[in-house]
Amino acid sequence: MDKNINFTLKVWRQNGPKAKGHFDTFEMKDIPGDTSFLEMLDILNEQLIESGNEPFVFDHDCREGICGMCSLYINGHPHGPATGATTCQLYMRRFNDGDVITVEPWRSAAFPVIKDCMVDRGAFDKIIQAGGYTTVRTGQPQDANAILIPKEAADEAMDCATCIGCGACVAACKNGSAMLFVSSKVSQLALLPQGLPEAAKRAKAMVMTMDELGFGNCTNTRACEAECPKNESIANIARLNREFISAKLAD
Numbered sequence: 001m002d003k004n005i006n007f008t009l010k011v012w013r014q015n016g017p018k019a020k021g022h023f024d025t026f027e028m029k030d031i032p033g034d035t036s037f038l039e040m041l042d043i044l045n046e047q048l049i050e051s052g053n054e055p056f057v058f059d060h061d062c063r064e065g066i067c068g069m070c071s072l073y074i075n076g077h078p079h080g081p082a083t084g085a086t087t088c089q090l091y092m093r094r095f096n097d098g099d100v101i102t103v104e105p106w107r108s109a110a111f112p113v114i115k116d117c118m119v120d121r122g123a124f125d126k127i128i129q130a131g132g133y134t135t136v137r138t139g140q141p142q143d144a145n146a147i148l149i150p151k152e153a154a155d156e157a158m159d160c161a162t163c164i165g166c167g168a169c170v171a172a173c174k175n176g177s178a179m180l181f182v183s184s185k186v187s188q189l190a191l192l193p194q195g196l197p198e199a200a201k202r203a204k205a206m207v208m209t210m211d212e213l214g215f216g217n218c219t220n221t222r223a224c225e226a227e228c229p230k231n232e233s234i235a236n237i238a239r240l241n242r243e244f245i246s247a248k249l250a251d
C-alpha cells in the first residue's frame, strides 16, 4: 500500500497565447501514492471549483498512454520523472513527502498556449497532412501473398508507429525540433512497401512543412530520445535524412 504524501504544487497559469503567465502555488495534502498525476490534478480542480476559483486547464483523453494528449512538463521533464511513460501513466508514488512539484506547458514557438498548460499541437496535424499517409486504391483487395513483408521490417515499422505524437520531443529539445516525430512518421511508412509510392515527396513535404511551422533544427543532443515516452530512436532521424537526400537527388 502506497503512503499518502503532502507536497507543494506550482502550476503555470496563462490566459492565452499572448497573455503573460505566472505560477500559482498550492499545498496538496494527503494525496495517496497510487493516485495518477492527472487524478491528482483532478483533486486540485475539485478543490478550486469548490472554493469558487477557476480550474487549472490541462490536456488529457485516454489516460492510458495511447492518445498522446497529456502533455505536462513536470520538474523539468516532459511527462515528468518516469522514463518510457506519459503523464497519465505517472503515479504520485514517484514523488516524496515535502517535494515541490512544478508543472509547465510544452514550451515551443510552434505550440502556442491555449490556456494554462493546454497547448495547440495542430502543427503536428499539418505535418501529417503534408505527407504522413499512403494512397489506398479502391477496388479489389490485393492478394496478401503479393506484398510479403519481412518480419524485421514489420517490427521496425511498428516500433516507429508507436509514436503517439505527444510533442515531448519538441518540448525536450533546446531547438524546439520536431525531427523525432517527423522521422518516426516517415519511417513507419518508408519501411513498408505500401509507403513506397509517395516516399520521395513525403520526406520533402513533411520536412518543408515542419520548417515553415517554426520548429527548430536537430543538433543531435538526443534529448528527444531520452524523454520520448515511447522510446523512439534517433536512428529514425538518420533514416529521414537518407529519405530526404534520396528525394532531392531524384529531383
Ligand code: FES
Binding pocket: 059, 060, 061, 062, 063, 064, 065, 066, 067, 068, 069, 070, 086, 087, 088, 089
Ligand atoms: S491521456 Fe492519452 S496518452 Fe496520456
